[in-house]
Amino acid sequence: MAHSRTANRYSALSLVREGLRGHSGWQQAWRSPEPKAAYDAVIIGGGGQGLATAYYLAKNHGMTKVAVVEKGWIGGGNTGRNTSTIRSNYFYPESVALYDYSLKLYETLGKELNYNIMFSQRGVVTVAHSDAEMEIAARIVNAMQINDTDAELFSRDQVLEKAPLLNSGDQARYPIFGGVWQGRAGVARHDAVAWGYARAADGFGVDIIQDCAVTGFLIENGRCVGVETSKGEIRAGAVGIATAGNSGVVAGMAGFNLPIKSYSLQAMVSEPVKPCLDTVVLYLGTGTYLFQSDKGEIVVGGGIDRIPSYAQRGNPPVQATVLSGMLEMFPSFGQLKMLRQWAGVVDVVPDSSPIIGPSPVPGLYLNCGWGTGGFKAIPAGGVLLAHLMATGEHHDISRPFDLDRFRTGRLIDEAAGSGIAH
Amino acid sequence: MTSHRIGSLAAETLHFTFDGTRYHGRPGDTIASALLANGVRVVGRSFKYHRPRGIMGYGVEEPNALVDVTLNGITTPNLRATTEALVDGMIVRSVNASPTAADDRKGFLDRFAQFLPAGFYYKTFIWPDWHRFEPSIRAMAGLGRLDPRNQPPAQNPQIAAHCDVLVIGGGPAGLHAAQQAMGEGKSVMLVDDQPVIGGSLLSRSAEIDGKPGLEWAATVSADLQANGHRVLTDTTAYGIYDHNLVALWQRRAGQSDAQWRVRAKEIVLAAGAIERPLIFPDNDRPGVMLADAALSYLARHKVLVGRRIVLATNNDRAYPVADALRRAGAAVTIADLRPQASDGALASAKIEAVHGPKGVEAVTISGQRIAADSLLMAGGLTPSVHLYCQAGGKLTYDETIAAFVPRDDLPGIRVVGAAAGQYALTEILSLGGEPHPYAIAPAWPQRDAKGRQWVDFQNDVTVKDIALAERENFRSVEHLKRYTTLGMATDQGKTSNMNGLATMAALTGQTIPQTGTTTYRPPFVPVPFGVVAGRRRGEFFNPVRRLVLEREHRDAGAVFREYGGWLRPAWFGGANAAANIRREAIAARTTVGILDGSPLGKIEVIGADAGALVDYNSYNTLSNLKPSRIRYGFMLTESGVIYDDGVTSKISDEHYVVSCSSGHVAGVVARLEEWRQDRFDPARVFVHNSTPQWATLTASGPNSKALVAALGLGVDLDDAALPHMAFADGQFQAAPARVSRVSFTGDRSYEIAVPSAKAASLLAAMQEAGKPLDAVLMGSEALLLLRAEKGYVIAGKDTDGTTMPQDLGIIGPMQKRQNEYVGRRSLLTDNAQRPDRSHFVGLTVEGDTTLPVGAHGVETLNSKRRSIGFVTSSYDSPTLNRPIALGLIERGMERKGEVIDLVHLGQTFRARIAEPCAFDPEGARLNA
Amino acid sequence: MQLFSCPFCGPRDETEFTFGGEAGKERPEPAPDVSAEDWSKYLHRVGNPRGRTREIWVHHTCGEYFLMERDTVSHVVAGTQSLRGGGA
Amino acid sequence: MPDFLPKTMLDRGTFWTPVPDWTSARLHGDGWSARAVPDLHRVLVSGNLEAAVASLAPGAPSIGLWQIAEREIHALRIGRDRMLITSVEPLAANPGWNADGYAVSLADDAYRTVEIQGPKLRELIAEMSFVDLEGRSPSAATLVCGQPALLHRTSPDCARLHIEAPLATTIWHWLERR
Missing domain, CATH: 1.10.10 (Arc Repressor Mutant, subunit A)
Incomplete structure (x- = not known):
């Protein structure tokens, strides 16, 4: 890696070495520089997607005069608020190409970044509750297999083997018939993904500028040539937007609308308990999904709140729905308590697929519309936006996700195709 | 023993065990107070280093004393010993320790602490792979242990309450506010998380209105209740949500916990304050405790936490604590961190070391070793601003009390008392006079701090x-x-x-304000999941709609399934599904089947503009129907996708009945209602969902006409008078009965709709009339099969969220209709005109293998496989004696006759693309 | 839990309401004269303001479609109005 | 049908508690009792409500949420232009469009009516609905146990719930298990 500065190499050995001298030798994970007047590329948004874009601009395209501009603290948006599930169990080949590419990058990301992102490939099972849902499950599994990603159609017994505490009795509102299993799927430590990319990007010389809000765009001759920020003007050869949850607002500053509505998505965790659930489980019937974090907390999520909102807070009706759904799935979790509850603001797009591509303003590129699923696509999203910003052209994987699809009507609507919302 | 109960042990009537040892406690004890009364010092182990830990606090702030409690054979993990009432027979176990907290096998980990700093796991376990390390790390993590048998029933009620003033906190400030509000004639609700009202008055003596503090508190509480106001104890306000909705968690003796959702015009936050620990080396030793906690154990449980106590403080509030402990018989040394100290206290005290790994034995203060069995910390108060901040309140740092306090009141929310940084009763009760001295001198850790703090x-x-x-x-x-x-x-x-x-x-x-504060998120304390979830579980979680004839169907041996949100007979005759479905289907082709079709939508569109509204909502024109005639058609979304299909009956120019699939009734009503109000004159057309009013029984099959004729409905059943796709009104037992000739089986069919109250009689009459005609009761599965033989589509099963009418070969309206309808423009997009769209087709297998639903058609290009569509319905047809299937296949309509490969879970099948209709393509049987 | 005021029924909990879309959209027609761009805008493009917004909501227990002005950050409701005139 | 189908779960009729016998359904709780009210007559009317009441139920009062209906015939208000006329006597109504500007549908069997009375009525309702009963809402329509229903009273301690017939079983079972 062409690091512009000497960074600590993380390893068990360095940890022991530093342990013996009071950890006094650890360097900053990333610097906090003041912005320069101009960069080759500026990325708005210091979440996973933005930081990954900066990293891949440097790594894949040799561009190191790059800044990431973050209005708060890096990883503080949806990267730090999501439930960190990573999977590629999609129906359409376009989606599989994107998400499976991302999953593959995740598989080696810890080593690549020299940062333990704790990607735990413990598998995801989507549980079906009737013959009709099993038929849909088969439709999805077959599609995934044809599209060359791993998938199995699980029987009821296989589901229960993975999650023995599931409600398997006759008195279950949603009986278990079987499900879709993706064994390579899993969870990762969300903060670590942001921090790992930040540290690696910083190692290439990328400037990560926190507490710096973008207030407008510099548009000259119809082309975007930089941004106005709370820390002054920054000029840029290319500007990328990676501001999940606020994409519509940022696009508005550049003078265009996006097919995005913002909604809150809440999540909850329990107090930690010893291991009792080894996979990620999603019920089609309840819409609730959950897993147990390495710390022992049960992490629970469900559908979005039904009211367009930029407020990062949840509401009791949806909480009650998600949690009653969880207790339907795992009646014994009724002995646990809700420790924390929070919400992120997600970009909701009509077809629930991301928008990656040039914006209506030349020089300005989009990475948005991830809905509830942006975390799993961070490595791929970063590669694709970096490709766009460096070359001005689509990567083959990002082409179908161009904004233009809303004009042609050629949407990539997973729910429409598979009957299951993603 | 160090901590102990003062006075007689006669009241120690409750038995419990902790980590296998038997102890006694008394009514009113928490687990923590009972453990202290028994002199137990080590109650748990810390999360990471497995350091021995003792009880540090008195209430919700307690970080250490988490326990798993078994009662009546059922274990609940992670209970906070300081807030859990002691119950006779409890088996209490420390968490994160094995075999006991006092002798934890993993205690050695503390010796490796220097290699396990903050975030150490981000720097290691990268090679060879995180997955190698994860299982053992997971096993180490977690606190308590889940008990799989502990499955709390869904009995937690969620209770709505509305009042003028909600007071959160029953201490002096809260009581005062409640008293005032009552005086102003407002309705009041007062809640407190303790079993007894009083707050700080429970441990600190005071005189209010000439009464001892606790007596005053009891009087105010009694007054409130006597005047019809609510006072809830053991109730924690854990969250403020949008528009000032406050969520409470109420623990009810002998009943399930409840959630209250309170809407008050005004919320008074009087949640008090929590004492801060002091930061010094080894400040986590068992026996190091908050001073306020020690005072509470003494005042409320007669438990003295030590005999030789060092009390470290940076403020004046600690002095009365010392007095109380001394009065109870303890020797107390005050180590005042401030330069000026009162008589007898050590001034400028510096706590340099705490000795005794499993319980304080001595404390080194400013170089001097003092023997002690307890070390109390009084680091100043932190106002409980959680709910205020949850509601969006901003804090300001008050130097004089070294704490963040609310900056402004919020609309409808007022913060009072210690939560607002007012610590003196005089201030709280607006009594005037000198506030009690507090005089805090912050004692924050410095950059050069030594040792582990x-x-x-x-x-x-x-x-x-x-x-x-x-x-x-x-x-x-x-x-x-x-x-x-x-x-x-x-x-x-x-x-x-x-x-x-x-x-x-x-x-x-x-500065501290520059450093900022973290976000406060609900809940204030961990709340049982069941309390948040409520009773909406089991049958109350997405309840199904019930047929008026459910009892009759049960009696007739129906096996039920859920279809479109209704509980419907899937088939009759017991467990052998395949045989029964086959039997019913054959009967419906050869004799007559009787089906309960009541869930099918019946939406009345009434008014002068009724025709315009149904036309606008439909792909097919409906208004040009003749009265008493029926037409089949589609409803599209604005994206041009098929939303639903169904038949519409025209009663008159001002009256239509739109039928739709059972799962789409609410959706179709909403669409019609939206366009009615948004596009039409809402005084000229109305939409009534009459689905629940009517029960619909269908007779289908060659004998159906004879069956209906035998009912004597007063309808001319002659095919000329009542042809296919027409209806006629008759009567059944003096009630209206509409007979419609529509068919979803391809055979002659009659749908009879009567008011639901007549359904049972009609069914009985049909069964009676059907006896000589070999009629059978038929469930949904046989119907699904029969319609598949005919290639009739089921929207949502044989179509997906991309299917447009042209994909079913229905292009007439798109080409001919001149007026607007929902979805019209979307049928003209690039995507809609794409040549490679998926079409609805039949699939004929060679041989007798039934195609699996969900199998994909595949095409291989440059050795890369590609899906060209999938099977949506598939059956072994009893009528044709061969498998039949339907599917959505790319360019299917142009490729009829072509044989394609299909794959399912690694197996390959071959099938020929065919017309969807596999049986009676001429439709002769509709009139047979 | 938010409290919305139905112009007919008065204040009710959010669970009784469903979001209907942004206010002020005109459906472009007749279809043959509408450009792909305009149709796409009508179908998909939304203002999605951070702050004050005007929306159509439906109170599904009574069936009323109405206009609501509210703030998407603070959730403060400025007012509601019947589509047929007349405020809450 | 897949061979791994769990046979015990085939019949979902065993999960769902059977519908009550509505002709005799009665419950007694602590401080309240409930019964199904049989033989009520109902018509659903939309449009010019004044004209409709004058013609179908002269003098019938419009009853909103939690309001007390003292007469045996009343117009339960649903929305701005919709009401459910309820009566113990049959209502002479012609379904369809009326030239005076209103639409009529037969609704005798579209709803089931559950009557709950007793001193603890309010406590019970507070667990069934979050709506502010004292809010003087002109519409009796709200959510009860999460299901749409019309809620009003016939005396201070006696409430009636009119629930769409297919959903009434759920609310009855809810009461049964409280």
Whole structure:
């Protein structure tokens, strides 16, 4: 890696070495520089997607005069608020190409970044509750297999083997018939993904500028040539937007609308308990999904709140729905308590697929519309936006996700195709 | 023994065990007070280093004393010993320790603490793979142990309450506010998380209105209740949500816990304050406790936490605590961290070491070793501003009390008492006079702090960890929190957040306000999932709609399934599904089947503009129907996708009945209603959902006409008078009965709709009339099969969210209709005109293998497989004696006759693309 | 839990309401004269303001479609209005 | 049908508690009792409500949420232009469009009516609905146990719930298990 500065190499050995001298030798994970007047590329948004874009601009395209501009603290948006599930169990080949590419990058990301992102490939099972849902499950599994990603159609017994505490009795509102299993799927430590990319990007010389809000765009001759920020003007050869949850607002500053509505998505965790659930489980019937974090907390999520909102807070009706759904799935979790509850603001797009591509303003590129699923696509999203910003052209994987699809009507609507919302 | 109960032990009537040892306690005890009364010092182990830990607090702030409790054979994990009432027979176990908290096998981990700093796991376990390490790390993590048998029933009620003033906190400030509100004639609700009203008055003596504090509190509480106001004890306000909705968790003796959802015109937050620990080396030893907690154990449980006590303080509130402890018989040394100290106290005291790994034995203060069995900390108060901040309130740092306090009142929310930084009763009760002295001198950790000093006790975050975070640039408070896990334990940082912020401020040279505060998120304390979820479980979670004939169907041996949100007979005759479905289907082709079709939507569109509205909502024109005639058609979304299909009956120019599939009734009503109000004159057309009013029984098959004729409905059944796709009105037992000739089986069919109250009689009459005609009851599965033989589509099963009418070959309206309808423009997009769209087709297998539903057609190009569509319905047809299937296949309509490969879970099949209709394509049987 | 005021029924909990879309959209027609761009805008493009917004909501227990002005950050409701005139 | 189908779960009729016998359904709780009210007559009317009441139920009062209906015939208000006329006597109504500007549908069997009375009525309703009963809402329509229903009273301690017939079983079972 062409690091512009000497960074600590993380390893068990360095940890022991530093342990013996009071950890006094650890360097900053990333610097906090003041912005320069101009960069080759500026990325708005210091979440996973933005930081990954900066990293891949440097790594894949040799561009190191790059800044990431973050209005708060890096990883503080949806990267730090999501439930960190990573999977590629999609129906359409376009989606599989994107998400499976991302999953593959995740598989080696810890080593690549020299940062333990704790990607735990413990598998995801989507549980079906009737013959009709099993038929849909088969439709999805077959599609995934044809599209060359791993998938199995699980029987009821296989589901229960993975999650023995599931409600398997006759008195279950949603009986278990079987499900879709993706064994390579899993969870990762969300903060670590942001921090790992930040540290690696910083190692290439990328400037990560926190507490710096973008207030407008510099548009000259119809082309975007930089941004106005709370820390002054920054000029840029290319500007990328990676501001999940606020994409519509940022696009508005550049003078265009996006097919995005913002909604809150809440999540909850329990107090930690010893291991009792080894996979990620999603019920089609309840819409609730959950897993147990390495710390022992049960992490629970469900559908979005039904009211367009930029407020990062949840509401009791949806909480009650998600949690009653969880207790339907795992009646014994009724002995646990809700420790924390929070919400992120997600970009909701009509077809629930991301928008990656040039914006209506030349020089300005989009990475948005991830809905509830942006975390799993961070490595791929970063590669694709970096490709766009460096070359001005689509990567083959990002082409179908161009904004233009809303004009042609050629949407990539997973729910429409598979009957299951993603 | 160090901590002990004062006075007689006669009241110790409750038995319990802790880590296998038997102890006694008394009514009114918490687990913590009982453990202290028995002199138990080590009650648990810390999360990371497995350090021995004792009880530190009195209430919700407790970081250490978490226990698993078994009662009547059922275990509940992670209960906070300080807030859990002692119950006779409890088996209490420490968490995160094995075999006992006192002798934990993993205690050795503390010796490796220097190699396990904050965030160490981000720096290691990268090679060879995280997955190798994860199982053992997971096994180490977690606190208590889940009991799979503990499955609490869904009995937690959720109770709505509305009032003028909701007072949160039953201490002096809250009681005072409640008293005032009552005086102003407002309706009041007062809640407190303790079993007894009184707040600080429960442990600190005071005189109010000439009465002892507790007596005053009891009087106010009694007054409130006598005047019809609600007073809830054991009730925690855990969250403020939008528009000032307050969520309460009520623990009810002998009943399930309840959630209250309270809407008050005004919320008074009187939640008090929590004492802060002091930061010094080894401040986590068992026997190191908050001074206020020690006072509460003494005042409320007659438990003296030690005999030789050192009380470290940086403020004046500790002095009355010392007095009380001394009166109870303890020797107390006050170590005042401030330069000026009162008589007898050590001034400028510096706590340098705490000795005794499993319980305080001595304390080194400013170089002097003092024997002691307890060390109390009085680090000043942190106002409980959680709910205020949840509601969006902003804090301001008050130097004089070294604490964050609410900056402004919020609309509808007022903060009073200690929660607002008012610590003196005089101030709280607006009595005038001198406030009690507080005189805090902050004692924050300094940059050069030595030794291991705990900030977050449960998560093992020390000052050094914060220093490491600072060194590595995790300086933003949120980064600090996430990197070190400070404040993320089950006590949610109630004792650690302020000290953590102050430490970071000291390290970065910023002020505390510059360093900022973290976000306060609900819940204030961990709340049982069941309380948040409520009773909406089991049958109340997405309840199904019930047929008026459900009892009759049960009696007739129906096997039920859920279809479109209704509980319907899938088939009759018991467990052998395949045989029964086959039997019913054959009967419906050869004799007559009787089906309960009541869930099918019956939506009346009435008014002068009724025709215009149904036309606009439909792909096919409907208004040009003749009265008493029926037409089949589609409803599209604005994206041009098929939303639903169904038949519409025209009664008159002002009256239509739109039928739709059972799962789409609410959706179709909503669409019609939306366009009615948004596009039409809402005084000229109305939409009534009449689905529940009518029961519909269908007779289908060659004998159906004879069956209906035998009912004597007064309808001319002659095919000329009542052809296919027409209806006629008759009567059944003096009630209206509409007979419609529509068919979803392809055979002659009659749908008879009667008011639901007549359904049972009609069914009985049909069965009676059907006997000589070999009629059978038929469930939904046979119907699904029969319609598949005919190639009739089921929207949502044989179509997906992309299917447009042209994909079914229905292009007439798109080409011919001149007026607007929903979805019209979307049928003209590039995507809609694409040549490679998927079409609805039949699939004929060679041989007798039934195609699996969900199998995909595949095409291989350059050795890469590609899906060209999938099977949507598939059956072994009893009528044709061969398998039949339907599917959506790319360019299917142009490729009829072509044989394609299909794959399912690695198996390959071959099938020929065919017309969807496999049986009676001429439709002769409709009139047979 | 938010409290919305149905112009007919008065204040009710959010669970009784469903979001209907942004206010002020005109459906472009007749279809053959509408450009792909205009149709796409009508179908998909939304203002999605951060702050004050005007929306159509339906109170599904009574069936009323109405206009609501509210703030998407603070959730403060400025007012509601019947589509047929007449405020809450 | 897949061979791994769990046979015990085939019949979902065993999960769902059977519908009550509505002709005799009665419950007694602590401080309240409930019964199904049989033989009520109902018509659903939309449009010019004044004209409709004058013609179908002269003098019938419009009853909103939690309001007390003292007469045996009343117009339960649903929305701005919709009401459910309820009566113990049969209502002479012609379904369809009326030239005076209103639409009529037969609704005798579209709803089931559950009457709950007793001193603890309010406590019970507070667990069934979050709506502010004292809010004087002109519409009796709200959510009860999460299901749409019309809620009003016939005396201070006696409430009636009119629930769409297919959903009434759920609310009855809810009461049964409280």
